[in-house]
Amino acid sequence: MPFSRLLVMTGVLLATGGCFERSKPEPLPRAGSSASAPITPVTPMTPAVIKDSDSEMKVEAPPAVPKTLYERLGQEEGIKKLASAAIVEFDRNANALSLTTKVGRNVVVEFLMDMASKSRSTQMDDLTLAEWTAFMSALDTALQSVDRSAREELLARIQKIRSPS
Numbered sequence: 001m002p003f004s005r006l007l008v009m010t011g012v013l014l015a016t017g018g019c020f021e022r023s024k025p026e027p028l029p030r031a032g033s034s035a036s037a038p039i040t041p042v043t044p045m046t047p048a049v050i051k052d053s054d055s056e057m058k059v060e061a062p063p064a065v066p067k068t069l070y071e072r073l074g075q076e077e078g079i080k081k082l083a084s085a086a087i088v089e090f091d092r093n094a095n096a097l098s099l100t101t102k103v104g105r106n107v108v109v110e111f112l113m114d115m116a117s118k119s120r121s122t123q124m125d126d127l128t129l130a131e132w133t134a135f136m137s138a139l140d141t142a143l144q145s146v147d148r149s150a151r152e153e154l155l156a157r158i159q160k161i162r163s164p165s
Contacts, residue, residue, distance in 0.1 A: 068116075068117070069116045069117070069150055069153050069154060069157075070113070070116040070117045072146075072147055072149070072150035073112075073116050073146060073150055073154065076113065079109060079112045079113050079116060080109055082112055082139075082142050082143065082146070083105050083108040083109040083112055084105060085141075085142035085145075086108055086135075086138050086139050086142040087100065087104075087105050087108065088142075089137075089138030089139075089141045089142055090103075090134070090135075090138050092138075093134055093137065093138055095130065095133075095134040095137075096131075096134035096135065096137070096138050098131065099127075099131055099134060099135055099138075102127075102131070103124070103127070103135070107123055107124075110123055111123035111124055112154075115154060115157050115158055115161075116154060119157060119160070120161060121161065124161075132162055136155075136158070136159075139155075139158075140155065143155070
């Protein structure tokens with residue numbers, strides 16, 4: 001019995017002791033209080049309307065968000081076209097004839113989609129050095145129709161996975 005009383009008294013003292021709060025020298029503003037904190041203006045994401053000197057209205061568009069490599073390659077449809085072009089190049093290249101049977105269009109599509117959106121793909125890990133060289137040559141030819149910066153970025157990502165670390 002004495003232990004339970006001690007436990008109850010300790011609980012009561014802790015509960016009542018935590019209820020006393022002294023005033024702070026610089027209290028933080030609370031929601032709904034009259035104390036005003038400095039408000040920083042938020043930059044709008046909608047087009048800004050600016051008055052010209054001739055009282056005409058001009059509309060400035062917000063800055064464009066840079067496109068991802070996946071978007072610059074034409075998303076899934078563009079990547080499928082690149083894969084088809086690479087398969088055509090495999091058939092033209094005598095060194096890449098074995099790739100046509102070993103690596104199908106779907107594997108090339110998956111590989112290019114992985115490389116356009118991630119930094120690593122395991123789709124082509126089982127290619128020999130000769131097959132990899134033939135693949136890269138055919139892919140390089142297929143990528144000639146793509147924007148230069150997108151082409152260079154994709155090739156740089158692909159080269160990283162086969163280069164010695």
